[in-house]
Amino acid sequence: MRDFIDLRSDTVTKPTQKMREAMMNAIVGDDCYGEDPTVNELEALAAEKMGKESAMLVPTGTMGNTSALMTHVKHGDAVILEPDCHIYYYERGNVSAIAGALPILVSGEGGCPDPDIVEDMLGRNGNRPKITLICLENTHNRACGRTIPVEKMKVIYDISRKFNVPIHLDGARIFNASIALNIDVKEIAKYADSVMFCLSKGLGAPIGSLLTGTAEFINEARKARKRLGGAMRQAGVIASAGIVALKEMTERLKEDHENAKLLADGLAKIDKVKDGLIRGETNMVMINTKIVGMKAVDLASELNKRNIKVSIYGPYTIRLVTHKDVNRDDILYAISAFDDIF
Template sequence: MIVDLRSDTVTTPTPEMRRAMSEAVVGDDVYGEDPTVNELQAEAARTLGFEAALFMPSGSMTNQVAIAVHTGRGEEVICAEGSHIYEWELGMMAAFSGVVPRFVPAPLGVPDPDDVRLAVRHSVHQSPSGLISLENTHNKAGGTVIPLNVMHAIRGVADAEGLPLHLDGARVFNAAAALNVDIAEVVRPFHSVSVCLSKGLGAPVGSVLLGTRDFIRRAHRYRKMLGGGMRQAGILAAAGLIALREGPARLAEDHRRTRELAVALLDAGYDVNLAAVQTNIIYVNMPEAQLQVGAWEQQGVRASALGPTSVRFVLHHQITDEHLARAIEVLTKQVPVA
C-alpha cells in the first residue's frame, strides 16, 4: 500500500470523472465555443456568487492574471508573510506585472487589519499600493483559516484606501468546510478570487478565476499572454464540474483524518503545532527532513520535505481510514529526535 501525503494534488481522476472526460462535448475555447468550459465557468460563478469566471490550467496562473489585471507597473501588492503568490510562484508578480510584494505579519496565516492599513502607501516617494491579496486557507502557515470578520475588516481597509482585494483561494472550499458556512459567504468580501479545482476538490487539472464581467474580460488577455488558450479544454472542464459539485462534501472527512494524524504524531513525540492544524495540512519540525522523508517512502508513506527541518503532510479524498492507519503505524514506529 502506498500512502501519498505529499499534496492534495496527487489524486487521480475518479471513474466518474474519466467517463465525463471521455464523453465531454467540446469546442474551441479560445473562440469561447467550448460548451463544457462555458458550463464550468457559469456554474463556478453562480456557486461562489460572482458575475463571471475564467478557466485556467493552474492556480498560479489565475493568481498572476488577477495581479496583472488589478495593478500597474511599479506598484506594491500587500500580502501576508509566506503567501503562495510570493513563495511559490517564481517571482512572476515582478517578472510579468512589474510589481513587488509588501508583507504584513500573519500569525497562523491571519493578518491584522490594522497592519494591512499601515502597509498601504500613497506617497509620491514610495511605490504605491496597487492591491491587497489574502490567502485562505494559508498553505505555509499550515492550512489555517482566516475568520470571516477579519476578511470583512480587511475589505473595509481596501474600500477606505481605494484598493482592490484579491483572494488566493486555492483551498477556499476547505476554509468554508472548517468555518461551516456556504462558500459564497467566505468569498463575499473579495473583488476577485482564484479557486483550485485540482487540490482538495480532486480534479486532475485546472483552476478558475472569478470576478465581474469586465474583470474577466480583461483577464482573458492576460491568460492568452501566459499561454492559457487551451482550445478543446472541455475534456478537462468536465472533470472540473464533478469536482466542483461533489468535492466540497468530502472535505470534512479529510479534515477529520488530518486531525487524527496530527494528534497521533504529537502523542508520539513529533513537534506539531495543533493550533495550526485546522484543515487538511500538517507541518512537522524535525532534523534531517529529507533523509526522514526518504526512509518513510521506502515503507510506502510519502511526504514532502520543505526545507532541511520541515515536513508537510497533506490529506485528500483518496486517503481512507485504512491509509491513515498505515501512515500512523509507519510514522510513529521510530520518531526522529530533535
C-alpha cells in the same frame, strides 16, 4: 509490499471514474471563440458558487493568480502580500517579473497580513510605489492549512474600501476553508474582488483552476491569460471533470479534515513527536523535526522506507496532507510508522 501512501499534497489526487467518463463524453467547441459549451457551463457554475458575475478557466492556479495580478495592477505599482503566501513564495516572482509590481510584505497571524499594518501602509503611500492590490490566501498553504476567519477578512475588506484598493483572494483551497469555517463559500468570497480556486487539489480533477470576479474584470483577465499562453481550444474535456468536482466533491472534503485530525491525534500520543506537532484546521499536519531530533530529509527518508511519502518544507519541517486517495486505514498505518521510527 504495501503500496505507497502519498501524503505529499492533495495535488496528487486521481480523477474519479465519473470524471473520466465525463471527459470522454464531453461536448466541446473552440473556447477561444467562446464556443465550448462545457467550458461555458463550468465558468457559469464557478461564478455562481463564488457569488461573482463571471469566471475564467485556466490550466493552473498560478496562471489564475498571475492573470489577476496583471489585470489589477500596472507596472510600477505595489502589492501587499503575506511573506509565506503562495503568490510570493512559490510562483517564481511573477508578481514582479510578469505583473511588474513591487511586493510589500506584511506579516500577521496564521498567514493573514496584520490589518493594522495594512491600513498604515495604505495610509502613507508617500513617495513609494502606489499600493493598488491586497492579496490574501485562504486556506494558507505554508501556515498548515490555516483559515482566515471571515471576521478578519471583513476587517481588511473594509480597510480596502476606505482606500479604494481591491483584494485578490488566492482561494486554491477555499472549499476547505468553507468546510472548516462551516459557512457557504460565498461568505468568504464576498470579501474579495477577485477569487481564484483550484479544481485539481482536494476536489480531485486532473487539471484546472477558475478565476472569478466582475464581468469587466474577467474580460480584461482573458487578455492576460492570452499573453500567458493559457487560452485553450477544446477545453471542455478538462472542464467536464471540473463540473463533476464542483457538483460532487466539495462536501467530501470533511473526510480529509477528519483524517488529518485522526493523524494529528495519533501523532500527539507519540512522546518524541507531540512537541513538534503543528496542527492545521483543514487537511494538513506539519512536524517541526528539529524538536523531534531529526533533520526533515532524514525523517522523510525513514518514512519513505516504510512506503510513506511526505513533503519537506525546509531543513526542519515536514508536511503531511490528507486527500480523497488516502483512507482511514492509511492514516493508522502512517501513525504506526512514526511510532516505529521513534
